[in-house]
Amino acid sequence: MEKKKRYYPNFPGVPGWIYGGNLNFERVLFLLHRITGLALIFYLFAHIIVVGFRAYSPEMWEMVMGRISGHSNPVILFFEWLLVLAVIFHMFNGMRLIFLELGFFIGKPSRPVYPYRTSIDRQRIFTWIMMILASIFVIWSIFAFFMGGGNHA
């Protein structure tokens, strides 16, 4: 009996995130969106547990925050900042994807006249705008986390 085929050629799996298609700007954003999304969902589980300690007592909350807050440990502060970077990127890239899926910024359909112009070319400007907006918030986060601008002084 022939063994059931378990390989699906059109599903490159996790390695295909990198090698599937051209590694252009949008593909890099796709890869980063997935990595930050995975990081955020696993962090969310931990975050819910940690924040849940406030339900026990104010003393418990103070003790937990004293141990794991970025105020008390620069390494934790750095990882908190990385998390905020992931959030900022995921938010702005997600907003970009929503706009594109709704049909904004991809131009009107046109006849394929050489030299061809794909929707990727048309949406590239919007992509850069969203990434520049994200970068502004990243710069703000550096100021807020490490230069006394936010609540991490």
Added chain:
Amino acid sequence: MFFLLGSHIFFMHMAGGEPLSVEETFARAKNIAFPLMYTIFVAAALYHGLYGLRGILFERFHTPFSQKVINWLLSFAGIIWFLYALATTWIPFFK
């Protein structure tokens, strides 16, 4: 999600003040707007995150059985985490 998460990050990390202090944390917990907002936020975040995780897992596991298992496991995890978050959000409000 964009606005809920954006405002959460802004107020907790970037706006200044001491939002994680005992006084401010429990003052927020007593204001009904915050538990309500966080209930909606955590439900949306869990659904969004777990649905995304499901999509990624489906790319790796193709059989109907494994996809059914993934659906059940993620739904179960989401409900448990949501109930825990719900309890810990509203207990300080009623205490």
